[in-house]
Amino acid sequence: GDSVTQMEGPVTLSEEAFLTINCTYTATGYPSLFWYVQYPGEGLQLLLKATKADDKGSNKGFEATYRKETTSFHLEKGSVQVSDSAVYFCALSKIYNFNKFYFGSGTKLNVKP
């Protein structure tokens, strides 16, 4: 079945370090791919998305490229800030299946000053 695997955390970085959080997926057809972020005590917020192969999603300095050949959607940021500390979820959806989402287990990011 459809699924998402992302790297386990926590990931601890110093401010201004480079961030990569790996995400790979298994799905038939042509899923859309997403990164969501969850700050402490809050619900999930959409960070970025890509709806077809080779699309690059970007927002707030974060980027991810939909790589069909490697079934990956890795999240990157060139210089993290303390305010980026949160849990990040990779997800896929199949729009012709009621827009059901499949989420990874989440990766906690801690950024130290």
Added chain:
Amino acid sequence: DVKVTQSSRYLVKRTGEKVFLECVQDMDHENMFWYRQDPGLGLRLIYFSYDVKMKEKGDIPEGYSVSREKKERFSLILESASTNQTSMYLCASSPPPLRGGYEQYFGPGTRLTVT
């Protein structure tokens, strides 16, 4: 801005109680979803609804039921709460793909503790 609200942020209930979690969205979305979030397990889909009075089981429906009498409101019901239902519950909504929306919009969550 899309707004999804949940009736409570924190809830404490006793084993065996009937529990209602309410979710309301204000964007006329057809699809609504209930998830539970547990450490190390991510989000798991309990139930979803694609129209009023229509519902489908998700991956972990056992011990739960849902109700959708109006388009904007989707309720999750724990018929007889048990301690293993202690969790964070998240509601989400989305328009159908034909209306151009792909992402799901989430509420702030309800942290339920069953003692």
